[in-house]
Amino acid sequence: MKVVVTTIGSLGDVHPCIALGLELKRRGHEVVIATSEFYRPKIVSTGLGFHSIGPKHLSPEDPELLSSIMDPKQGPENFIRKLLMPHMRGVYDDLLAACHGAKFLITGELVFAAPLVAERLGIGWASLVLAPWQFLSAHDPSIIGPLPLFAFIRGAGVTVNRAMKELARKQTKSWAEPIYTLRKELGLSAASHPMFEDKNSPYLNLAMFSSAFAKPQVDWPDHTKTVGFAFYDRQNPASGLTDEVRHFLQNGEPPIIFTLGSTAVMNPGSFYTEGKRAAEQLGRRALLLTGKGSPGISGSRDHMVTAYAPYSEIFPYAAVVVHQGGIGTTAQAMRAGCPQFVVPHAFDQPDNAARIKRLGLGLSLRKDRFHAPHAAEQLRKVLSDEKIRAKAAQARTFVEKENGAIAAADAVESACR
Structure with a gap:
């Protein structure tokens, strides 16, 4: 069967996708990695299929861009609301083309168009959760910034952390307006919040980290499976130590x-x-x-x-x-x-x-x-x-x-x- 694995981000996002893609290919499946054009040479060198998705202007080697998205206070808004969301239609079109003939779609957290593509095509999909903080658990709270305040909030208990999650949910809902608009244009079901509950798959959520690093929590989404880390760290298949x-x-x-x-x-x-x-x-x-x-x-x-x-x-x-x-x-x-x-x-x-x-x-x-x-x-x-x-x-x-x-x-x- 054809499986599409899609992600946006750094090598830390891409490498687990390559590892999973190679294992699926070894089992006889057709695998396409849909990600930034920047990674085409790396993906192609592994023998996996490749399909480019936007935003086209983003480069993981642009120091000015990286400084903007890694800002301790404004980084998430700069990245999601200002850089990703305005290009949602283009990413959707790119991923829709990549998924032609696919039976299953596996997506990283930042490919917000992926659930729309899966719904439009009527195919199953899984979410990739590479780090525990993506779950935003109130029972095992994440520290979302380097300041001591965030560590204090983590220790404030379940009720406080649940309230903080709801506050963040409300404050960021407007960021996703392009997704709500696109869903309406495509005649798809109404969304709740693409950065919170809608990013979780109703079929399978792959927690791709070790259970030694974070234990499952009662407020993790249904259909979550902790599978462990997936490793790949070559510049190309032939590379190694000098x-x-x-x-x-x-x-x-x-x-x-x-x-x-x-x-x-x-x-x-x-x-x-x-x-x-x-x-x-x-x-x-x-x-x-x-x-x-x-x-x-x-x-x-x-x-x-x-x-x-x-x-x-x-x-x-x-x-x-x-x-x-x-x-x-x-x-x-x-x-x-x-x-x-x-x-x-x-x-x-x-x-x-x-x-x-x-x-x-x-x-x-x-x-x-x-x-x-x-x-x-x-x-x-x-x-x-x-x-x-x-x-x-x-x-x-x-x-x-x-x-x-x-x-x-x-x-x-x-x-x-």
């Missing part, structure tokens, strides 16, 4: 690895310069993954700077991974069993950072406080904490037993029967 990086990792004490994923890395600020200084103050080796941009630092014998390396191949060598808290990076660190030190920027990252700390897997530090002396002090705590290392090893054992791509593919096939 000889230079491999030699560095295999010759010397375990390094501190610094990375900002694929989004925050476009606006790194002083992260890498302060991180390198912190490593120097500790007398530790470091590997810094700086992306395509130039953060203005140079490598040395004990401090290697490189644009990219597959996390699955480098994290097992790490003494600690210092990262932005994206769910993909978090998952890879858990699978590698290494301690984590999180410097969250936006989106799900503050919540993931808080979960890592609560689970005893590491520590976190606000971005505006990530300066070499303070960072070195916190890193020293992580490096010397036997309990963190033990918890990280336990997490690795748990995550290694899961296979999110296989479990998700099983669930999709069951939903199609």
